[in-house]
Amino acid sequence: MKKIILSISLIVNSLFLIGCAPVIQGASTVSSVISISNDRRSIGKILDDKTIASRLLIWYSEDPTLSDVHLNFMVYNKTVLITGEVSTPEIRIYASKQAQLQVPNISQIFNEIKLGPSSGLISRVKDSAITIQVEFLFQNQEVFHPIHVRVMTENQVVYLMGALTKREANMAAKTAAKAKGAYKVVKLFDYLKTRPKAEIERDKLKELEDKRKAEFEKQQVDLETKKADLQRQIRALSSNTTATNFSPEYAF
Template sequence: MKKVILLGFLLISSSFLSSCSPIVQGAAAVTTVATMANDRRSMGEILDDKALYMDLSNLVNKDPMLDDAHINFNVFNKSVLMTGEAPDDDLKNYLEDQVKRKAPLMKQLINEVEVMPNSSYLSRAKDGVISVQIEALFLDQEVFHPRHVSVLTERKTVYLMGSVTKREAEHATNVASKAKNVNKVVKLFNYLLVRPAEEIERDNKKKEDAERKAELDAKRAELEAAQAELQRQMDELNSN
């Protein structure tokens, strides 16, 4: 039975069904992220990743030689991560050859497929829970936007992909390592020298807007307090 799981359309629920939760977050976030302003890829890069992911998934699904393998993909900026299990080295090498033929324009292939029996569905469900925990932890920090880092968990090993600065990468790794039941975190990032200028400008504007709102709130509170004091004094005069 073929064990490539297509997660592009059910990002949240798929996290609990298999270790590929984030197959979809690199290539796959692609299906839902195409309109998201916080993705550091261009629209064209997002669509290219989606197309590459779908091509590779279809390749494995339709090849009877791979019926006994369990394979997951994650794609980010045309870098392909391949995880899962194959029964022997011959099949693992065959799979790699087929992927290279199918995707000659990919930047790199990271083959993390292990020669071993296929993982159980329970194991994949646990991996999905780990991914969800990490994604939740990413929401509770301010060093990087959660959309900048894609998470894939395979047999308790967490793979992180994305375009980030070294500071963001280290922080993401530290945060991911704190999730329950994580054995290892593997960094597969594209490193940026600095954050994109438009992000810095956007963050500065948010900060300015927040400061302006805080100032207005403070003035409003001061005015309300003054009005309350004036009303108190008027009530006191009237009572006399």
């Protein structure tokens, strides 16, 4: 079962890697361009993170010591979060150390592996549902861009990674805590003192563009209203002229 799940994970991850390649070549889809342009990581760092994730999955699938172990990985800016369940403290330490050895360019590892039996299918489905809820809730706020936060849930604990200001991080944690079934929220953010300058400028341009669009639409409405009024006046004038020119003839 583990091999099947890992094979699917590797295929999905590979698709993500393939999906990023056209961006470098300048032939991306609109959605990919938007995602890349809004991400606070450079294209190089995004690819580094995806490469790290792929290498971790390959190592995990091939390591005999971890053949009956359930682990998950999330990567952001070369920082790795490892979650899951193992039977002994020794395997817990082994997993963390081996991850660093297998992928030397990892800058930091958060070892959130718990001691105990592997979670069952129902538990994992619940975790996936919580993650989907959190990502949906992120769409309904305006403090931070949802793409700036990575989300993973393990045993109803929601883990958040990304590069955010403290205000954004607090809103992300507060929003994630609203997800039904979420037991706890863990913040593993890279904290920024301020939002990136380029991002602020981009938002200002968007705000200006939205304002211009709103003004243009208002002008269009005003013109349509004036046009309708003028047409009514013309019809009224035409009706009055017809009534004036009408002279009935009487026979005596």
